[in-house]
Amino acid sequence: MKKILFPFLLSIALVSCEQEADIELPDTAPKLTVSCFISPEQDSVTAFITWSRPVFSTNGDDRPIDDLEVSITDESSEAFFQYDFNIGQYVLSLAEYPLALGVEYTLRVKAPTGEEVEARTVIPAELPSIESATLDSSSYSNSFGEEINEFTYKTTLLNNSADFQYYRLIYYNEDVWFPGKEYASIEGQSYSDDGSLVNDRLYIEENITYYGYNGAVSNKRLAVVHCSEAYYRYHKTLQNQTFGNPFAEPTIVYSNVEGGLGAFGAYRMVEVAY
Numbered sequence: 512m513k514k515i516l517f518p519f520l521l522s523i524a525l526v527s528c529e530q531e532a533d534i535e536l537p538d539t540a541p542k543l544t545v546s547c548f549i550s551p552e553q554d555s556v557t558a559f560i561t562w563s564r565p566v567f568s569t570n571g572d573d574r575p576i577d578d579l580e581v582s583i584t585d586e587s588s589e590a591f592f593q594y595d596f597n598i599g600q601y602v603l604s605l606a607e608y609p610l611a612l613g614v615e616y617t618l619r620v621k622a623p624t625g626e627e628v629e630a631r632t633v634i635p636a637e638l639p640s641i642e643s644a645t646l647d648s649s650s651y652s653n654s655f656g657e658e659i660n661e662f663t664y665k666t667t668l669l670n671n672s673a674d675f676q677y678y679r680l681i682y683y684n685e686d687v688w689f690p691g692k693e694y695a696s697i698e699g700q701s702y703s704d705d706g707s708l709v710n711d712r713l714y715i716e717e718n719i720t721y722y723g724y725n726g727a728v729s730n731k732r733l734a735v736v737h738c739s740e741a742y743y744r745y746h747k748t749l750q751n752q753t754f755g756n757p758f759a760e761p762t763i764v765y766s767n768v769e770g771g772l773g774a775f776g777a778y779r780m781v782e783v784a785y
Contacts, residue, residue, distance in 0.1 A: 539565040543628045545773035551610040558601040580621040612636045618775045628771035632739045639735040639781045640669040646785045660721040668713040677743035681734040733783040741767045742776025
């Protein structure tokens, strides 16, 4: 009887210790969130801007985002973005405001309610210098009769600056689904910097495998991006996120926006067709 009574009394004691906790959560205000990357090789600059959702809030900020003042300056001249309702972003034509290489630019965003954010970036002076870019491919059938296609990108970049350099390599497939309609899908990415230099060269190798998909080599493309540190760190941390896995380690996405969230960076890009 004692063996049965003791667990019973213990369960009563544990239940009696339960009580409702009234914890006051901190009240945080939404922040302006900016995503903007500039390049002199593009026709225009776009800035995607939203209000953040605070950590302990279930709803986002319902304030409009088409009434913001968005500007870019190199401290000697300034230009203002216009909101494009078709794409939901702020746009600046580079025909009206050409970008200069090696110059630091400041992006500023002001809301009618008083919030202000700003961020800075420097446009790389040099285009990526590619010494070689090859693509090896092979295909075979596994034990289930499924076709396997393997592609190995081998790229060597030359160090073309005394400054520390950052690179992002984007591997994508360009296909035509309908006459006159091209579709590009990113199949892989890799990141490298001057910390991997060997004899003033960077060697990057990327393997991509397809199961039951016959990607033709003629459709393969490579984009080599020489970028600012902010561009590099933002995209690298964004790629490290594991979407849909509740047990994955959290990744803090890089931000260089003062007073808010997001990233403002710069890049120059060279593409390779195989």
